[in-house]
Amino acid sequence: MNIRIFTLLVLILLMVAGCGDESSTRESAAEKSSTVLPPEITTLSELPSVLREGLTSEEQTELLKKIMPSADDGLTPEERFLKLREEAEAGDAEAQNAMGTLFYTGDAISRDETGKIKDHDLEAAAGWFFRAAEQGHAGAQFNLGLLFAEGQGVPQDSAKAAELFTKSAEQGNVDAQNNIGVMYLIGEGVEKDTEKAIAWFEKAAAQGNEDAQENLKAIRNTGN
Structure with a gap:
C-alpha cells in the first residue's frame, strides 16, 4: 500500500493501494497518535452537511460511492467501515494499515478541536500506521x-524514515527498497554509500521496479 515513492530527480505521487531517533526530549507524534486518536466521523450512510451542500441527490450518491465504495460482502458502507475499525482496534495489522490509508486519503474524516471537518487527518493516519508498523507490517x-x-x-525525521524503509525493504517491499537506495545514494538519513544504494536498487529492479531501474541507469551513466 504505497503512498509515495522517491526517485533520483522527482517525487511521484501515487494513489494509495497498499515507516534515527532525534532528541530524547521530543516525543514522537506517531507515538502520541498511536494511543490517542481524535474523534472521527465518516461519510457512511449519510454524508456530512458540509459535503452535501450544492449537490443533487444523485451527486451525493456518487460521492458516497467514491468515498466508501461498495464490495460484494453484503455490508452497507457504514457496516464495512465499522467492521474495519473494530478489526483495527482489536490489533489486526492489515486493518490498521487500511485505516491509516483512509485517513491519509481523506476517505475517513475527522474533526479538529473546533469541530471543523479536516480534508485529511495525517496525525490519525500516522497513528494507525504506527500501530501496524510496530507489528512488522511492511506496508505500514x-x-x-x-x-x-x-x-x-x-516531525520530519530522515533517520527514522530510513530505519522504517529498511525494515520494509528487508521484507521485500519494492518501493521501500528503491527509497532506501535513494537515501544511501544521497546520504539522507544514513551515511552516503553508493554500493549499498546500488545493492538496494538492484533488489528493487529485479522485482520490476522501473524507478530503481532508472536509478541504476543514472548511476552507471555518471560512471559511479
Whole structure:
C-alpha cells in the first residue's frame, strides 16, 4: 500500500493501494497518535452537511460511492467501515494499515478541536500506521516512513524514515527498497554509500521496479 515513492530527480505521487531517533526530549507524534486518536466521523450512510451542500441527490450518491465504495460482502458502507475499525482496534495489522490509508486519503474524516471537518487527518493516519508498523507490517512501515520523510503528521525525521524503509525493504517491499537506495545514494538519513544504494536498487529492479531501474541507469551513466 504505497503512498509515495522517491526517485533520483522527482517525487511521484501515487494513489494509495497498499515507516534515527532525534532528541530524547521530543516525543514522537506517531507515538502520541498511536494511543490517542481524535474523534472521527465518516461519510457512511449519510454524508456530512458540509459535503452535501450544492449537490443533487444523485451527486451525493456518487460521492458516497467514491468515498466508501461498495464490495460484494453484503455490508452497507457504514457496516464495512465499522467492521474495519473494530478489526483495527482489536490489533489486526492489515486493518490498521487500511485505516491509516483512509485517513491519509481523506476517505475517513475527522474533526479538529473546533469541530471543523479536516480534508485529511495525517496525525490519525500516522497513528494507525504506527500501530501496524510496530507489528512488522511492511506496508505500514513503508507508509509511516514516507510520513517521517515528508514531515506529514509527524516531525520530519530522515533517520527514522530510513530505519522504517529498511525494515520494509528487508521484507521485500519494492518501493521501500528503491527509497532506501535513494537515501544511501544521497546520504539522507544514513551515511552516503553508493554500493549499498546500488545493492538496494538492484533488489528493487529485479522485482520490476522501473524507478530503481532508472536509478541504476543514472548511476552507471555518471560512471559511479
